[in-house]
Amino acid sequence: MTLSEREQLGYIAAQAADARLNVELETEGMTLNIGPQHPATHGTLRIVCRLDGEQVVWADPSCGYMHRGYEKLVEVRTYPQVTTLVNRIDWLGSFANEVPFILAAEKLMEIEAPPRAQVIRTILFELSRIANVSLFLGDLGVQMGAITPVFFAFRDREYVLNLIEGATGGRFHPNFDRIGGLKDDLPTGWIDETRHVMRKMQNFCNEIEDLLFGNEILQSRMRGIGVIPAVVAQEYGLSGANLRASGIDYDLRRDQDLPLAWDLADWKVWTHPDGDSFARCWVRLQETREACKIVDQLLDQIPAGPVMTKVPRIIKVPEGEAYVSTENPLGEMGYYLVSRGGLGPFRVKIRSASFNNISIAPWLLKGVYVPDVVTILASLYFILGDIDR
Amino acid sequence: MDPLSDGTSTSETAASADAVDATAALPGDGLREGIVDDLRGRIGDALVDSHITPNDDLWVRVRTDAWLETATALSDAGFTHFSFLSAIDWMPSPYGKGEDDPTADPVEPDTEIRPGVTGGDTRMQVFARLTDLTRHVGITIKVDIDDDEPLLDSWVEVFAGANWHERECHEMFGVGFNRHPDLRNIYLPTEFEGNPLRKDFPLVARMVKPWPGIVDVEPMPAADEDDASQDSS
Numbered sequence: 092m093t094l095s096e097r098e099q100l101g102y103i104a105a106q107a108a109d110a111r112l113n114v115e116l117e118t119e120g121m122t123l124n125i126g127p128q129h130p131a132t133h134g135t136l137r138i139v140c141r142l143d144g145e146q147v148v149w150a151d152p153s154c155g156y157m158h159r160g161y162e163k164l165v166e167v168r169t170y171p172q173v174t175t176l177v178n179r180i181d182w183l184g185s186f187a188n189e190v191p192f193i194l195a196a197e198k199l200m201e202i203e204a205p206p207r208a209q210v211i212r213t214i215l216f217e218l219s220r221i222a223n224v225s226l227f228l229g230d231l232g233v234q235m236g237a238i239t240p241v242f243f244a245f246r247d248r249e250y251v252l253n254l255i256e257g258a259t260g261g262r263f264h265p266n267f268d269r270i271g272g273l274k275d276d277l278p279t280g281w282i283d284e285t286r287h288v289m290r291k292m293q294n295f296c297n298e299i300e301d302l303l304f305g306n307e308i309l310q311s312r313m314r315g316i317g318v319i320p321a322v323v324a325q326e327y328g329l330s331g332a333n334l335r336a337s338g339i340d341y342d343l344r345r346d347q348d349l350p351l352a353w354d355l356a357d358w359k360v361w362t363h364p365d366g367d368s369f370a371r372c373w374v375r376l377q378e379t380r381e382a383c384k385i386v387d388q389l390l391d392q393i394p395a396g397p398v399m400t401k402v403p404r405i406i407k408v409p410e411g412e413a414y415v416s417t418e419n420p421l422g423e424m425g426y427y428l429v430s431r432g433g434l435g436p437f438r439v440k441i442r443s444a445s446f447n448n449i450s451i452a453p454w455l456l457k458g459v460y461v462p463d464v465v466t467i468l469a470s471l472y473f474i475l476g477d478i479d480r
Numbered sequence: 481m482d483p484l485s486d487g488t489s490t491s492e493t494a495a496s497a498d499a500v501d502a503t504a505a506l507p508g509d510g511l512r513e514g515i516v517d518d519l520r521g522r523i524g525d526a527l528v529d530s531h532i533t534p535n536d537d538l539w540v541r542v543r544t545d546a547w548l549e550t551a552t553a554l555s556d557a558g559f560t561h562f563s564f565l566s567a568i569d570w571m572p573s574p575y576g577k578g579e580d581d582p583t584a585d586p587v588e589p590d591t592e593i594r595p596g597v598t599g600g601d602t603r604m605q606v607f608a609r610l611t612d613l614t615r616h617v618g619i620t621i622k623v624d625i626d627d628d629e630p631l632l633d634s635w636v637e638v639f640a641g642a643n644w645h646e647r648e649c650h651e652m653f654g655v656g657f658n659r660h661p662d663l664r665n666i667y668l669p670t671e672f673e674g675n676p677l678r679k680d681f682p683l684v685a686r687m688v689k690p691w692p693g694i695v696d697v698e699p700m701p702a703a704d705e706d707d708a709s710q711d712s713s
Contacts, residue, residue, distance in 0.1 A: 155667035162652075163676055166573065167686055325613065327641035328562040339613055341561075346616040348535070414537060414609065414620060416563075427609070427620075429568060437572075442564040442609070450644040479667065 120148070125464065127156050136475055140456070140464065147464060150456035152449055157479040162439055169434045170196055170270060170406045178264050180443055181477040184223035184420040186215045186255065189268040194349060195415040195428040196270050199408045203350050208272040208398040213352040214389050215258065215267070217382040221292055222251040223420035224379045227472050228299045231372055234469040235312055240302050247295040250288045257281055270406055272399035282390050289383045296380050304373065313369035317455055317467035320366060328447040331422025332378060333471060335362045336370035343418035356388040368470035375472070407434060421445050421477055445477035509534040511617060516540065522553035529599050539620040541599050547623050548633035555638055559610035559619060562639035565646060567606045567653040573679040575687070603627045606655060608635070625655060634660040652677035
């Protein structure tokens with residue numbers, strides 16, 4: 092049966108009317124404001140999302156609620172005073188923030204910490220990684236409504252914080268690293284206690300893996316969600332686990348030559364080919380295990396000797412520039428230090444990991460569904476102090 | 481670090497010998513010299529200056545108009561990981577460190593611009609860092625910018641991650657970026673006036689309340705003691 096001309100025209104008109112109707116019925120866009128006090132934000136990140144139905148069409152993280160201006164403050168401090176400021180950048184792994192700055196200053200002064208201090212620095216560095224990432228692993232469940240893991244995380248992180256407190260005197264802000272070495276030697280009995288805690292932390296990793304990573308809900312909410320291809324990850328300067336989860340085998344602990352002791356231990360850099368939210372969390376879990384292994388091995392290899400080399404009482408750093416970065420819990424943390432001689436730095440550019448890691452959010456959140464925003468942000472793992480500096 | 485540990489020979493860089501005098505004097509670092517030569521092949525005489533710390537680090541300085549070209553060239557040469565971008569104001573702060581005794585006579589501030597060993601001709605300099613993730617080598621790229629008209633080409637089309645860094649640089653140093661998609665403030669309120677990281681922007685906290693350290697500072701060690709400890713180190 093063929094349609095008459097009149098029927099054909101009527102059909103086209105009906106289609107056109109439907110099309111017009113669709114335009115009229117199109118859902119109105121809506122702006123959703125996440126934060127600044129959302130629990131997924133580890134601080135006060137605010138994200139403004141433009142929604143079309145359930146999908147994000149445009150997301151804009153709004154930083155600056157915690158900007159403390161460290162780059163300016165550092166310019167009016169002397170070198171020994173700077174560590175007090177910089178260990179507040181990433182407050183969950185603060186000892187790791189001090190190390191690259193001290194290394195940059197030591198590089199310009201052409202001194203090196205004694206071997207014993209180098210090994211103890213590495214141990215404390217890895218302990219702050221464990222303290223930092225264990226909280227992430229627990230917090231991961233909270234983003235998806237699983238309350239239990241976070242209690243496990245807080246319970247077990249406390250053991251690590253007690254160790255850091257025992258050695259440095261500060262749970263969160265050790266301020267223990269000095270130009271030329273460390274403030275003090277390790278207390279008696281600390282090594283045995285650390286070995287004991289490392290076993291507990293390995294158990295904690297197993298527990299978290301059982302509780303979370305095999306969980307079907309977690310997998311279905313993270314597998315294939317928020318995929319970052321390797322090329323994009325590099326373009327945005329992602330680092331740390333976020334980069335390795337996109338399949339790039341790059342770890343500053345292994346791939347650069349620093350006067351620290353990672354090469355004394357036998358450990359592995361984990362990567363994941365997927366680049367999705369699950370991969371990022373999984374890589375972090377493996378890294379916590381590796382960190383426990385590193386600490387465990389280094390405890391046997393602490394050489395005897397002083398923890399402080401001879402430095403002038405008034406520290407002056409010669410003219411020059413140095414960029415030193417280390418693989419911090421969150422990623423590449425570096426200090427570009429410019430000195431013109433004198434008691435304090437002339438300019439310090441703080442390259443913090445989270446700033447780059449979260450700058451991918453506008454690209455990554457485009458097109459995802461609203462519930463995934465939270466899991467993607469959680470898996471990117473940022474700390475506000477590390478974004479805002 | 482022993483600069484002689486790498487036995488590679490110093491390569492000839494006759495093309496612009498004056499620019500690499502400092503480099504040629506140092507013992508060799510084949511990898512980094514190769515990178516500089518390769519970059520010179522790609523952008524020609526837009527490469528103004530280069531400096532290699534053997535087996536450690538590398539920086540190059542390029543002409544302002546070749547800033548974007550340099551990004552493309554380095555990206556093609558394998559430096560695909562964007563690390564950071566920022567700026568430096570070479571003018572020393574006219575306010576000092578705020579640690580002087582407030583009762584003493586004010587000292588004439590030293591505002592002479594001396595970039596020194598790190599290079600640079602103008603007051604403001606922008607620098608960025610890229611990493612090659614396969615060869616495990618980083619490079620710092622510097623560019624001098626005109627103080628009267630601080631303007632550069634944006635890197636966003638080559639490295640998308642430069643977006644936020646350029647926004648930060650814009651608000652903190654007042655450096656403009658051509659063809660940047662969205663040069664809003666990132667940290668500061670929209671209506672904020674001034675560029676806080678410029679040295680002539682006062683740190684008001686230090687001006688309203690003097691540094692407490694000057695009141696109860698322990699006596700400085702005598703000069704000879706200081707010298708002695710320096711000799712022994």
